[in-house]
Amino acid sequence: MARTKGSVGATTQKAILDAAKTLIVKHGFEAMTLRQLAAEVGVQPASIYRYIESKDTLLAALMTEHMDTLIHAWEALEDKGETPDEQLEAFVAFHIRYHVERREDVFIANMELRSLGEAARADVVAKRRAYELNLWRILEEGVKTGDFPETDLEVATYAILAMLTGVCFWYRPEGRLTVEQIIEIHQGLVMRGVVSGDFQAV
Missing domain, CATH: 1.10.10.60 (Homeodomain-like)
Incomplete structure (x- = not known):
């Protein structure tokens, strides 16, 4: 059979x-x-x-796997740059590439967090914070070295992440721009926003 x-x-x-x-x-x-x-x-x-074990544990497993893989992939990236400018550009490129290649995972992670049980949600949120801290530290180092102007690091971190993650919701492989072109555009947008201080809190 x-x-x-x-x-x-x-x-x-x-x-x-x-x-x-x-x-x-x-x-x-x-x-x-x-x-x-x-x-x-x-x-x-x-x-x-x-x-x-259950439908709930299935969702928790999917979202935990997504965050663990994301964190590991960033940690394993060899060329993260040396200066804050280079590191920020590397982060932008990494984040967009990872997310457009795993659109189902990203959709679930963003839209179904509310469906997790309390303990599972706390675990996923903690992992998300750990990943976000990588960008925070790049911005913080840039401010310390004078490469970036003083800014609200929390606002800047979340503003950048929201813009970068949003790519996977509108990007289409058959569209007029390649992923590399989209990355280049977003690197410019992020760098200009950071350097000009446009990510200041109101």
């Missing part, structure tokens, strides 16, 4: 995670059912519990 795509443990585990991302993006976490997920993967509804 031929095996279905849900009949091999490791393959099924990955298939469940991949299918869950697609269904959550399409229907929303609250509307998605485990019965839908089982049908998408090709297993019996009862069998889904061999791979996940």
Whole structure:
């Protein structure tokens, strides 16, 4: 008898995670059912519990994996630059590339944080803060060295991240600009904003 795509443990585990991302993006976490997920993967509804404890733990696993992978990818990046200017440009390029390549993960991380249980949400938020701190420190160092003017670091950090993350929601591979062109434009926007002090709090 031929095996279905849900009949091999490791393959099924990955298939469940991949299918869950697609269904959550399409229907929303609250509307998605485990019965839908089982049908998408090709297993019996009862069998889904061999791979996940619950719908809530599935969402937590997806979002935790996203943040852990994001943090590790930044830490593993070899060329982060030497000066604050170079480091800021490197961060902009990294953030955009990572996010346009993982649009489902980013959508879920931004739209479904509210659906997490209290403990899982606190864990994901802590990981998000840890990642954001990388940008904060680049800006802080630039202010200390005089490369960047005095600014509200919190406002600047969140303003930059919101702009960069937003790319994955409107970017289309078939669009008129390549990812590299979009990165270059955003590097210019961010650098001009930081250097001019436009990220000051009102």
